[in-house]
Amino acid sequence: MENKPTYLFVVAAALINQSRNILVQQRPEGKQMAGLWEFPGGKIEADETPEQALVRELREELGITVSEEALNPVAFASEPLGSKHLLLLLYTCQYWAGEVQNLECPDMKWLPLDELQHLDMPPADIPLVNQLMAAL
Numbered sequence: 001m002e003n004k005p006t007y008l009f010v011v012a013a014a015l016i017n018q019s020r021n022i023l024v025q026q027r028p029e030g031k032q033m034a035g036l037w038e039f040p041g042g043k044i045e046a047d048e049t050p051e052q053a054l055v056r057e058l059r060e061e062l063g064i065t066v067s068e069e070a071l072n073p074v075a076f077a078s079e080p081l082g083s084k085h086l087l088l089l090l091y092t093c094q095y096w097a098g099e100v101q102n103l104e105c106p107d108m109k110w111l112p113l114d115e116l117q118h119l120d121m122p123p124a125d126i127p128l129v130n131q132l133m134a135a136l
Contacts, residue, residue: 005084005085006083006084006085007084007085007086007087008043008081008084008085008086008087009043009044009050009087009089010041010042010043010044010086010087010088010089011041011042011044011050011051011053011054011057011088011089011090011091012038012039012040012041012054012088012089012090012091012125012128013039013040013041013054013058013066013071013090013091013092013093014039014074014090014091014092014093014128014132015040015058015062015093015094015096015100016092016093016094016136017110019110020112020113021110021111021112021113022039022110022111022112022113022116022132023039023040023062023100023108023109023110024037024038024039024040024108024109024111024116024119024121025037025038025039025040025061025102025104025105025107025108026038026105026106026107026108027105027122028104028105028106029106033122035120036120036121036122036125037119037120037121037125038121038122038125039090039125039128040057040058040061040062040108041053041054041057041058041061042057042060042061050089051068051071051091052068054066054071054091055067055068055071058093058096060103060104061103061104061105062100062101062102062103063098063099063100063101063103064096064097064098064099064100064101065096065097065098066093066095066096066097067095070093070094070095070096071091071092071093072091072092072093073089073090073091074090074091074092074131074132074135075089075090075127075128075131075132075135076088076089076090076128077090077124077125077127077128079123079124081124086124088124088125088128090128090131090132092132092135092136113129113132113133113136114133116129116132117129117130117133
């Protein structure tokens with residue numbers, strides 16, 4: 001009998017500022033794939049919708065308030081990750097309240113979309129950049 005995969009559901013946001021740059025943050029030391037650049041976001045908890053999880057993650061990681069209506073689904077990635085299988089949902093977001101603060105990561109930066117292609121990113125984030133470029 002074949003083992004069924006254990007899924008890891010994750011959400012991320014491509015925050016787009018008024019200059020049309022996109023926010024990426026660096027994974028902290030001590031976490032898997034530390035030092036790589038990624039879109040802000042995180043795991044979906046059992047009692048959350050993807051949108052609720054992303055609103056929570058953006059508040060925790062960046063100190064901003066986002067409404068679910070401001071999140072637009074744009075891309076997804078499916079990637080084996082050790083003994084689990086990662087499903088990563090990417091949303092765009094252009095509207096939020098508060099100043100973006102770096103609360104949990106070693107570094108973050110706003111970059112033009114085409115520069116995201118040159119970053120060291122986790123394997124699941126790489127196809128998202130191409131999908132994001134096609135969508136925007």
